[in-house]
Amino acid sequence: MNPFDAALFPEGTKRCSLKLFIAWNIPWILLLLWGLVGAVLCLYKGLNQTNMTDYFAFALWIVFDLAVIALGAGAFFTGFLTYIIGKKELKDIINAAVLIGFICYSGAIAMLGIDIGQPLRGWFIFWHVNVHSMLAEVSFCITAYLGVLAIEYLPIILENRQIQRIKELRLFGNNLHEIMAMFAATGTFLSFFHQGSLGGLFGVMYARPFAYREGFYVWPWTFFLFVLSAIAAGPCFTILCTRLAEFITRKKLVPDKAVQTLAKIAAYLTGIYVLLKIVDTLVWAYKLTPKAGLTLMDYYKEGPYGIWLLIAEVIIFGIIPAIILLIPKARQHPGWLVVACLMNCTGIVLNRFVFTVVTLAIPVMPFGRFVSYWPTWQEWGIALALVGYGFLLFSLSYRYLPLFPKERELNP
Amino acid sequence: MGKLSEHKGPKYGMVIDLDKCTGCGTCMVACAHENNLSVRPDESDIQRKLTWMRLYMVTNGEAYPKTEVSYFPRPCMQCDHHTPCVSVCPATATDYDINTGIVSQIYTRCIGCRYCMAACPYHARVFNWWDGYFPKGKGLERYLSPEVSVRMRGVVEKCTFCHHRLMRAKTKAYNEGRRELEEDEYITACTEACPANAITFGDLNNPEHKVSKLIKSPYAFRLLERLGTQPKVYYLSKKEWVRKLGDNYLPGEFKPVNPPKA
Amino acid sequence: MFPFCFEWKWDPDHFIFLGFLYLVLIIIGTGLGIAFLKTSAQVLGFMRERHFDH
Numbered sequence: 001m002n003p004f005d006a007a008l009f010p011e012g013t014k015r016c017s018l019k020l021f022i023a024w025n026i027p028w029i030l031l032l033l034w035g036l037v038g039a040v041l042c043l044y045k046g047l048n049q050t051n052m053t054d055y056f057a058f059a060l061w062i063v064f065d066l067a068v069i070a071l072g073a074g075a076f077f078t079g080f081l082t083y084i085i086g087k088k089e090l091k092d093i094i095n096a097a098v099l100i101g102f103i104c105y106s107g108a109i110a111m112l113g114i115d116i117g118q119p120l121r122g123w124f125i126f127w128h129v130n131v132h133s134m135l136a137e138v139s140f141c142i143t144a145y146l147g148v149l150a151i152e153y154l155p156i157i158l159e160n161r162q163i164q165r166i167k168e169l170r171l172f173g174n175n176l177h178e179i180m181a182m183f184a185a186t187g188t189f190l191s192f193f194h195q196g197s198l199g200g201l202f203g204v205m206y207a208r209p210f211a212y213r214e215g216f217y218v219w220p221w222t223f224f225l226f227v228l229s230a231i232a233a234g235p236c237f238t239i240l241c242t243r244l245a246e247f248i249t250r251k252k253l254v255p256d257k258a259v260q261t262l263a264k265i266a267a268y269l270t271g272i273y274v275l276l277k278i279v280d281t282l283v284w285a286y287k288l289t290p291k292a293g294l295t296l297m298d299y300y301k302e303g304p305y306g307i308w309l310l311i312a313e314v315i316i317f318g319i320i321p322a323i324i325l326l327i328p329k330a331r332q333h334p335g336w337l338v339v340a341c342l343m344n345c346t347g348i349v350l351n352r353f354v355f356t357v358v359t360l361a362i363p364v365m366p367f368g369r370f371v372s373y374w375p376t377w378q379e380w381g382i383a384l385a386l387v388g389y390g391f392l393l394f395s396l397s398y399r400y401l402p403l404f405p406k407e408r409e410l411n412p
Numbered sequence: 413m414g415k416l417s418e419h420k421g422p423k424y425g426m427v428i429d430l431d432k433c434t435g436c437g438t439c440m441v442a443c444a445h446e447n448n449l450s451v452r453p454d455e456s457d458i459q460r461k462l463t464w465m466r467l468y469m470v471t472n473g474e475a476y477p478k479t480e481v482s483y484f485p486r487p488c489m490q491c492d493h494h495t496p497c498v499s500v501c502p503a504t505a506t507d508y509d510i511n512t513g514i515v516s517q518i519y520t521r522c523i524g525c526r527y528c529m530a531a532c533p534y535h536a537r538v539f540n541w542w543d544g545y546f547p548k549g550k551g552l553e554r555y556l557s558p559e560v561s562v563r564m565r566g567v568v569e570k571c572t573f574c575h576h577r578l579m580r581a582k583t584k585a586y587n588e589g590r591r592e593l594e595e596d597e598y599i600t601a602c603t604e605a606c607p608a609n610a611i612t613f614g615d616l617n618n619p620e621h622k623v624s625k626l627i628k629s630p631y632a633f634r635l636l637e638r639l640g641t642q643p644k645v646y647y648l649s650k651k652e653w654v655r656k657l658g659d660n661y662l663p664g665e666f667k668p669v670n671p672p673k674a
Numbered sequence: 675m676f677p678f679c680f681e682w683k684w685d686p687d688h689f690i691f692l693g694f695l696y697l698v699l700i701i702i703g704t705g706l707g708i709a710f711l712k713t714s715a716q717v718l719g720f721m722r723e724r725h726f727d728h
Contacts, residue, residue, distance in 0.1 A: 046540075046541060046542055046543065046565040046566065047539075047541055047565070047566065048460070048541040048542050052541075053460050054460060054529060054535060054539055055535065056459075057526035057527075057529035057530050057539065058530055115525075116524045116525050116566070117522070117523065117539065117540070117565065117566025117567055117568075118522065118523050118567060121503075121522075121523040124503040124521055125502045125503050125525075128504045128505070128521055129691075130501055130502055130503065130504040131687050131688055131690075131691040131692075132499055133499065133500050133501060133527070134500065135500065135501075135502035135525060137691075140695055144695075144699065144702070147702060148702060151702070151705070151706065168713060171712075171713045171716045171723060172709060172710070172713040174723075174724065175708070175709040175710075175712045175716075178724070179705050179708060182701065182705050183702070183705055186698055186702060186705075189698070190698060201500075204499070204500065205496065205500070205531045206494075206496065206640065207496045207533035207636070207639045208530070208533060292638055292639060292660055293638055293659055293660030293661045294660050294662070295662065359530070360530060364533035364534075364636060364639075365468075365534065365535075365636060366658070366659065366660055367468055367470045367657050368535070
């Protein structure tokens with residue numbers, strides 16, 4: 001017997017029963033509820049509901065924001081490769097990439113709305129902009145890019161079988177598709193700048209030797225490293241999400257060619273990134289740090305954030321996945337590809353964590369103390385709600401929209 | 413000693429003599445009174461406490477009987493060069509005033525993103541994690557001053573060198589038909605309150621003011637000078653170990669004032 | 675964001691930043707506008723419907 005909502009499924013596809021689908025989404029809805037409670041408390045009672053302090057001005061949410069924005073870079077980069085460079089095979093994965101991007105960015109902005117002390121004043125960042133601030137640049141580009149992502153996601157929604165029957169909506173979706181290259185180009189431009197500016201946030205802090213980097217004109221080297229790491233890890237995250245979807249639905253959803261194109265490009269980008277990151281780390285450790293009167297180990301002499309973090313970020317979750325991805329046989333092996341992608345994404349998340357939390361944990365004044373931090377349940381709730389939101393929206397999109405154009409062909 | 417920027421007008425700064433400071437904390441209390449700082453029923457959370465002037469206790473690290481203790485009162489440094497907090501604020505809620513050298517904070521514009529707090533190496537900025545607490549009947553509302561705005565939760569605040577006192581002094585001078593201020597007409601609350609007279613406040617650009625003479629002392633230093641923030645709060649100490657704590661030094665980099673004769 | 679904020683001063687940095695911002699917003703708006711106008715023209719019969727190849 002056909003599932004109750006079969007009329008909404010993409011043409012010729014099979015989906016599980018509605019009951020099973022609802023049961024599958026219950027954990028994600030619970031996560032969202034947990035986040036909602038946390039959010040209401042923070043908005044009503046204030047940010048004292050978190051464990052953030054005057055020392056830890058940036059904490060779990062900012063780490064999550066930076067991490068998901070980096071991982072969601074697969075959207076703009078795949079769009080760039082598909083529509084601007086012309087890699088046609090990526091058309092089979094671009095929808096999923098756009099959706100992942102949309103989830104990441106909308107979730108990040110929602111979380112930021114709770115993170116700032118005066119959410120109702122959020123628009124001041126646009127109205128009273130300080131154009132020299134990296135954060136202003138970040139906010140403008142992320143907001144504009146979320147608009148672009150929404151415009152890129154909209155045609156996918158309009159391709160729902162029932163919505164397609166409405167002529168106006170079908171035509172609108174088609175017309176959007178035809179000019180998608182223009183949006184992809186705009187998205188690429190916006191993403192380049194905000195991924196970079198997120199790195200610039202920390203690189204410009206010349207009074208924090210741990211984070212500060214020199215650079216090119218107004219852009220510290222972290223600007224370029226963040227862009228590079230985002231376009232290296234973004235495709236890997238897209239691959240991981242696709243593989244997870246394939247694992248859960250027990251179907252092949254994307255042709256190998258698309259995955260391998262992304263994997264190969266990610267391989268080279270990761271390799272270049274890791275090399276440049278090592279150079280940057282050495283310059284920072286042996287030139288910039290002594291200028292501030294410190295040695296590298298001065299940063300790591302107290303607290304849980306030891307030198308192992310640097311080794312983990314750059315070597316274990318940097319060099320190793322780069323090597324695995326660069327070896328064609330490993331890249332083509334399904335198991336090794338997933339391992340490499342996981343390690344690569346972990347490395348990028350570690351990188352974002354180091355620049356936010358560790359930067360703030362390390363005292364700058366000689367008589368300052370190292371401080372530590374652990375999030376409250378309200379913070380965890382809001383952060384994990386993003387995960388729940390992602391799973392929920394992805395599941396809904398997979399069930400009702402032609403998220404994977406080659407699904408029918410690969411599952412006759 | 414780095415150069416302050418070339419502007420010819422007044423540049424207000426502070427000199428704190430650490431050899432005179434007893435660590436009594438009167439400066440902190442006076443500042444809190446003057447600037448309508450809120451308190452919590454439980455003030456034990458030091459990392460979320462509202463205080464613009466913060467007193468740090470430092471020690472030379474030696475065992476008894478060679479132990480020595482000193483105190484660093486730390487207001488906002490009012491950094492003069494490419495002020496770290498001003499350059500990063502996305503909503504222009506903080507600004508460097510070229511006419512006075514004071515870094516202001518616009519509470520009604522601050523969106524509470526706390527980027528300025530991350531950028532400030534001196535931890536001079538504090539965040540209102542709670543709404544203000546001035547319970548009636550406990551006397552706390554009696555010290556409220558109408559010259560300083562009260563802050564609601566979600567905004568960042570910091571020492572403003574008692575800017576309202578500058579406004580008060582300028583108004584008084586204007587009413588008396590003059591534009592120039594005398595040296596002692598505008599001083600901060602902490603300067604006025606310090607029982608040991610450890611704090612001196614004035615115009616660093618005015619060669620007749622005490623502060624501009626004191627900063628020429630070989631014992632004068634600033635916190636984290638090497639970073640290049642150009643703070644306008646100077647410290648004086650004849651004790652070498654205290655001066656060493658003013659900045660990070662690699663072995664051999666610190667230059668003593670009276671190097672041992674060869 | 676607009677030039678009539680009272681402390682606003684146009685300097686090269688503002689020109690560059692807001693120039694790019696308005697450019698991006700105009701491009702996005704134009705794109706949406708084109709799609710909308712084409713759809714209206716097709717619905718009202720002024721334009722032929724083009725079939726989209728995936």
